[in-house]
Amino acid sequence: MKKTIKKATIYDVANLAHTSLATASRVINGKDNVSDSTKQRVLDAIKELNYKPNAIAKDLATKSNTSVAIIVPEINYTYISHVVAGLMDCAKKYGYDCLIFTTEDRADVSQVLNKVLSKRVNGVVVFNDFLDEKDVGVLTDYAVPVVTIGLDLKTKSSITWHYKNQIKDIVTNCLLNKKQDVYFLKVHNGSKMEQRLQAAISEAYIEQNKEFTNVIKVPDSYKETYPILKEHFKNHPNGFYISLRDSIAIAALNAAMDMQLKVPDQVEFMAVIGTKYSELTRPKLSSFNINMRELGFKGMETLAKLILHPELIIHEKLPFGFVSRGTTK
Amino acid sequence: MKKTIKKATIYDVANLAHTSLATASRVINGKDNVSDSTKQRVLDAIKELNYKPNAIAKDLATKSNTSVAIIVPEINYTYISHVVAGLMDCAKKYGYDCLIFTTEDRADVSQVLNKVLSKRVNGVVVFNDFLDEKDVGVLTDYAVPVVTIGLDLKTKSSITWHYKNQIKDIVTNCLLNKKQDVYFLKVHNGSKMEQRLQAAISEAYIEQNKEFTNVIKVPDSYKETYPILKEHFKNHPNGFYISLRDSIAIAALNAAMDMQLKVPDQVEFMAVIGTKYSELTRPKLSSFNINMRELGFKGMETLAKLILHPELIIHEKLPFGFVSRGTTK
DNA sequence: CTGTTAGCGCCTTCAT
């Protein structure tokens, strides 16, 4: 039978404690210049009234707050959740509260940008391929610190990692030594991250005076990808398969295994983004050891710096290595 | 060379547009009763000044806001990220912004509770074993709507699911028909969810006049669990292994496979919480088809109801079925 | 249709 409780204000506690607003405010914010006796009275009043300071009013009065925004596509993918975990972990260290926004399409983007701007957050980290330089510019133009993760915007602070040359080396090795054709498993609504991966493969081909055309379009899920690849392997008993996310590569791997192909003797598999998945398949999947949690952590760490020094532009490029496991020779 | 920009206020736009505060406010909030000409002047001023409404001030003035809080342990586990994804998905539908808090220990809890209270959020959903009835009470005492997910607090709104009887049936079947001993893979810093699972197993044992003691303590990770189980299987070539999360069960599964045990003929495996992991192992892991995303979605859906009708107490218990895959007979 | 005024809850000089 609970009804909407009238929330006590600082005014109420001041009244009850027989002091002024200002004094109440002082003890609430732990200022020292208050006599013990009045301080105690205020404390009692606070408890008595179950008073909870109103952060909204405080933020308005101080023109400050403790929030940061995080913009991601969806927390669906395992690796994204890892980045978010790292982000939040570090945010906690700095006392930031995290306002998390997801965007499914372009329509969401401008809406989210406006919300972020209105909320007057201290900063935002963007781990989201939907946003382009212009979108991020909307933020920076309004003087809000932004760091992007995995985006390649030269004029904004960012955390990125490099695998391009390593990918090219791997592909070149396939072409020159292994005599294996390379196949790229590309999800339908592909991201820019994926495009960059494909570009790297293409470059390696071009350097060998070849054209890269082995792009296999697959749906963005393990379950739907599996049968497609199974069909594919009926006529393709050899090849080196690359995907961005491990769950897609694993679909292919399992399809190949179930088609009785020899891994890695006939077909090989690797993903760029490896998660726990990579470790628990049989054979284990080769992938880069990109520590997504660390990526997130560093992203927030960088944002914290930017918040203190808004004039900075920080670019950090993390080196991650390729880990050859059972699916590649 | 960007310096901190002086953010335009509604007052600035009113000035520039040669109107009053009130009129500016009207067009900003899309009220109709403004003449086209002044409306246009205001719109121009807004663009000219790059004005962005200050949500903090608005929230204070209207004594309302659009935020909800989400309290989870960590977004590390795949299934938690799925719940969060569902939560946010539904939140977007209602126009709620999500403030996400994580708690690693009891110390975090009271801090988070205070923050949530101060922020004057519209409601909070708790998917977090760290919080007990008293903690949630702190929220509800302050008249903020709360729905818990997976917690069994009778007096608060909640989303739960039942598997207890099914677990008991499975265990009983092992004892009576399969003549298989049941082993429980328990992670060290176990959750209440895990305790309830163990309790269900125990109950089934007791009903057969047996005592349940086969508890194997394992670390909370795939990698560390694997070698421990491998060691274990040297002396235990038979058994039915149950864990809460599939990643632990898979560690055991892989250990058994690598020890050349026959699955499911000699040893069987199942997890309560199944994710994509369950599908991509060989053999596939038996587990419950708990749709974590749906769980989250319904949680937020319920919260939305509560926000409209704070006096309600809603209990929803979702039925999820056991899916027998390759690791059980 | 438009302007005036009084808050929302809190912080912060500035006096006392």
Add this chain to the structure above:
DNA sequence: ATGAAGGCGCTAACAG
């Protein structure tokens, strides 16, 4: 050590 008063940016009656 304490109190009074103004202001943060915006909304919402209430007049005109």
